[in-house]
Amino acid sequence: GAGVSQSPSNKVTEKGKDVELRCDPISGHTALYWYRQSLGQGLEFLIYFQGNSAPDKSGLPSDRFSAERTGGSVSTLTIQRTQQEDSAVYLCASSPGTNPFGDNEQFFGPGTRLTVL
């Protein structure tokens, strides 16, 4: 498959537990983004990786959220001590270009639906 893949597709966890969400971008794409999509809301930017540069973490809602991108490819979004308000669909996207929010199309994965009980 040539698209962006994410795992798991669904995750149910208990309040207070930690979760890890995985994103495999399209091969060769240098840019990778994480978004959160809550019911009835627009996509909310979380974090952006571009090559070996320091990530743009300005969208992370709290210090419970962190993300890594290893070897410029796979990325993991970690949410510690999950809260019920963290329940949402977490989308990952990748892009081939170096202009982070310009004309380069972002290709989205199918998302991970997180439910915190």
Add this chain to the structure above:
Amino acid sequence: KNQVEQSPQSLIILEGKNCTLQCNYTVSPFSNLRWYKQDTGRGPVSLTIMTFSENTKSNGRYTATLDADTKQSSLHITASQLSDSASYICVVSARGNKLVFGAGTILRVKS
């Protein structure tokens, strides 16, 4: 404040009918505007991209318009099909800034 507002929130139409979705934005300075289609349980897929100088762009039965003066865009769907049922998201990019996403319009096409 950079914002993108879409209307209507949801829409139900009969198969074969046309419809138009609206997007108003206050993003500045404007770089480009994309319409995405998001099927249930899937990630968004880009339909069209429009820059400041473009006022119409088509992709099959989808036609997007842009009025940069009034900061409005529309997405017109012609001869709707059941497979058009999805959420349609308007995304505006500001130069040197982040993407601003609208909340989307949920379209349901009934037979």
